Amino acid sequence: MTKIITQQAGRNRRLRSAIAVGLALTVASVTACGQGPAASEQVNASDDGPAFPFLDAGDGVAIRDGDDWSLPADAGVAANSGFFSEEASPSDHVYTRSVDVSWGQIQPEPGALDRESSGTAQDMSFEPLDEQLEGPDTFWMRVFASGEEWAPQWVVDDCGVSTYGPDYDGQRHLPIWNECVWGHLMDTYQTLFIDSGLADDERLTFVYVPGAFTWAEFDYEMITAAVDAGDLDLETYLSWYGHAWTDLADMFGDNANKLVFTGEDYPWGPFGTDDDLLAKQAVDAGLGIRTGITELSNFHLSEAPAYGSHILPNGHMSLDDTLPVHDGSRIVATENECYNECGYETDDPYYAVRQSNLKALQLQTNWIYVVPEPSYFAEYPKLWDWVRLSMGHTAQNSPDAWAALRDAEDTYWAGDETGPFNGEWQTRPWVRNLERWLVQVDKPGSVAHRSDADVHTEVFEPDNGTAHEGLVTDAANGDTGFVFELDARFAAASSESSSPVVKVTYLDSGSGAFTVDVGDWSSPDIERTGDGQWKTATIALPDDAFSDDDTTFRVSLGDGADDLTVRFVRVVKA
Structure with missing residues (x-):
């Protein structure tokens, strides 16, 4: 098939973590688009239940202005669901923070991990691993692995590889599909997550894998660059791809449900139809799945086999929630914070926030990356409270069902x-x-x-x-x-x-x-x-x-x- 080639692969998350680190996570009560709470109707935000009262039917019918996101008082948060971000913000129900390291930071030399050195990637600074792991709060992780400035020099020397790029952030990347590079990375994952017991740690919610490319998101920009340079063909790529995700799933064993593949169905890749369904292959190996672009709520994600979403002949979408990826144990994630950030701009943020969240829930995500200020938590608290209490539920235990x-x-x-x-x-x-x-x-x-x-x-x-x-x-x-x-x-x-x-x-x-x-x-x-x-x-x-x-x-x-x-x-x- 003929691909529609755009800059999408390079715009998934241009400035995601930069805005996350740079913006304050505190929010104020703001009334906008009918979404701000009146003081008399706000419920204790520290409770796990609804933060706002349910708008019932009165004597049989009740009519109110605007959208109504209210849920009954007994609606609760689904197991294995929540908001995650760079920093926790409990007042916003964001309890899961990030732990980020670069490969070169934790293994500058072959052998044991360096747990006491700081690191950098994507213009972010990382505290030493052990410092980041302090405290009782839950966290998610990224290992920034593929960047020329992220990876250890000894890996480049031992594997004799060239780098590819620059990407849209000006970085060059190691060929993660190279069996030598991949082998060393898997050894690091083994030491970091398995030998140390980190994979078993109940605080670890999930890990973005494999750790490539820009922002540690598995876009195809560098893969295409290697093909264009004549250094990668389909057979070599599929040979590596065919075992990469089972390598990780087998390594993590009973904790494989904590692994989250960061690629996508129908990627902007160089192999025509041969790479269309590779995200589903990762999910079939036992991993979870994540998309980073539900802000573009109409585009590309209607037909998404890794999520079980398909376009029917009549134009409706169906989603098979009986697939293993939706069994409640895995992570199905998206990221909704780029509305008037990340190079995007809109004069109708309520519409954009609403539609991106409806799309996220149609895909039956159970985790959503947010940054309270650019995600408009203060402006649209009722909408976000509904999202918090909706994601992760099943048909049997969901408080509501809906059609937009x-x-x-x-x-x-x-x-x-x-x-x-x-x-x-x-x-x-x-x-x-x-x-x-x-x-x-x-x-x-x-x-x-x-x-x-x-x-x-x-x-x-x-x-x-x-x-x-x-x-x-x-x-x-x-x-x-x-x-x-x-x-x-x-x-x-x-x-x-x-x-x-x-x-x-x-x-x-x-x-x-x-x-x-x-x-x-x-x-x-x-x-x-x-x-x-x-x-x-x-x-x-x-x-x-x-x-x-x-x-x-x-x-x-x-x-x-x-x-x-x-x-x-x-x-x-x-």
Whole structure:
């Protein structure tokens, strides 16, 4: 296939750790976009439960302005989930800090580790290893290995290798695929993590691997440089790749779930289709997976086999959460802090933060890298609190299920010749919705249509395409509502534990009412005022709303009502 070659490989995280180190981690209470907390509604932020009260259905229906991210008081943090950063910030629920070392810092000479020397990489300074490991708090790790200034000189001399580059930060890198270089690196990993017992340390949450290239993220820029220089071919690369991740998984044994591969499906590499699914190969070897670019929420990650996410013929995405990578023991991570940092800029940060987090949750990530200030924790605390309490949950134990209704352009797949679809993707390159255990289903009389009420174009950059937020009815042509199908596992858990509510975020334009209908039951009318504002209606459902045979419900226009635009629908175990 013909690749769409961009600078993506080099922009994943241009300044990530630089801004993380340079910015303060304290936040203040700020009201913006309806997300800031009033003093009367803020709950103790040190608690693991919701920091804000649940907005219930009142006497059956309650309507409030804006988005509604509230969760019931018994919603809790999922096991093996959380925010991570360079520094801990407990007041922001960021409990997991980084421990970073360079290869040359901890093994300047062959043999035993140097645990008392400081180091540098990517213009960051690292304290000695033992100093960084002090204290009871949890941490994640990076070994900056491949950079010419990170790696020990004795490795270069012993292996007789050249370096490649410069990368986008002006660095040159060792060929990590060289069997001699890789062997020495694995010896260092053995000494650092296994012989010292660090892999068994309960404080160690996860390790980014393999430690290459820029920012210790496995982009293909240097691999391409080696191919262009005539020093690397596909056979040699795949020979190394075929054992690299099993080397690590076998070494870590029962702790292999702490390993996080930092590459990606469909990389910007030199080998055409032969490198398309190599990230999945790493996951199949037992590793976790991480992406660094969900800020570009429409681009490239719709078809992501390593995460189990696939584009269906009708343009919806499905995600197979029965895959081992989602078994709850591994790390599925992303990084959401580059909104008005890292070379990005937006005048609508709330939209960008919201969409990147919806994308992260659609991929069913359980860990998210944040830096509270550039991640807009102070400005949008309700949104981030919802994310904290959502990630890592399963269909059976999640407090909610949801569908973000939209049509968005994934420009990575814009060429008809690209990808695995063979003409099967009927709406290409338009992707319908972001869905998590709740699917919007087109049926006769309930076909959803693209809305022009809230259109965003090229947020951050052209690759992010155009997104139409919200879908609309077409009553004149017989489409008078939206049908939703709830995951049977979520529905069963909901019926066992509580009475569900439905939250519908809609544009209050036009006139006329709508209802939520389940079987023969209909909610009270939800009247529109026509003031043009986005609002969320919360509707209490009957106790027996869903059965084993039917988990559907409908948002229906009333007789004579104008068309309705809906942007977000949530089912909450209330």
